[in-house]
Amino acid sequence: MTALLRLDATALALIAHDVAMLTEAELDRPTPCTGWNVADLLRHMNERHEAVTTAIFADTADDAADPRDGFARVGGRWLAAMERTGDTVPLPDRGAVPVDRVLSIHVVDMLVHRWDIARALDRPCPVPDRLTAAALPMARVATAAGSPLNGPDGVYAARLAEDPDRPAMDNIAALLGRDPRWSAVTV
Numbered sequence: 001m002t003a004l005l006r007l008d009a010t011a012l013a014l015i016a017h018d019v020a021m022l023t024e025a026e027l028d029r030p031t032p033c034t035g036w037n038v039a040d041l042l043r044h045m046n047e048r049h050e051a052v053t054t055a056i057f058a059d060t061a062d063d064a065a066d067p068r069d070g071f072a073r074v075g076g077r078w079l080a081a082m083e084r085t086g087d088t089v090p091l092p093d094r095g096a097v098p099v100d101r102v103l104s105i106h107v108v109d110m111l112v113h114r115w116d117i118a119r120a121l122d123r124p125c126p127v128p129d130r131l132t133a134a135a136l137p138m139a140r141v142a143t144a145a146g147s148p149l150n151g152p153d154g155v156y157a158a159r160l161a162e163d164p165d166r167p168a169m170d171n172i173a174a175l176l177g178r179d180p181r182w183s184a185v186t187v
Helices: 003-020 038-057 067-084 099-120 129-142 168-175
Strands: 088-091 095-098
Touching (some): 003 067, 003 099, 003 129, 038 067, 038 099, 088 099, 129 168
Antiparallel strands (some): 088 095
C-alpha cells in the first residue's frame, strides 16, 4: 500500500466512524453543501464511490436503503479498487486519470465531507496533524487557478482565501469553497 493510499484509508476510516455514529434525526440536518442535508451528502459519497469502483470491478452497487448502512462497505470497495487499478483510474465521464491525482483529491474530499458533517451537527472535527499537513497542499493543487474542479462548472464552489489564523481543516474547506464560519445554528 502506497503512502497516499494509507492517507486515503485513514481519511475514509475517520469519516466512516462518524457516519456509523449518525442518528436517524441527524440525517435531516442541513450541511454546508447548498441544498443538501446529511443524508444527501452520504448518498452523494456512496454514489461517487460506486461509480468509480464499478468502472474497475464491474457491477458492485450497494442497495442499502439507509446511506449509513452501506458507507463502510462502499468505502472498503473503493480502497480495494484503488489497490487494484494500477497507474490510472477509469473515471466515469473523465477517462483515465493518474491514480495519485485521484487519491489526493479523494483524501481532501473525505476530510472536507467529514468537516461538512461535523458542521451540520455543530461538533468538533479533529483530524490528525499529519493528515491535514498532507491534505492542505493537495487541496491547494486541486483548486489552483484554472482548475476545472472549481467554479460554476466544477465539483467545488469557487475557492475562498486561506487565513493563517484558522485551523488547517478550515483552510482546506475554504479552498473547496466552504465558508469556514458556516454553522448549522445560523441556518
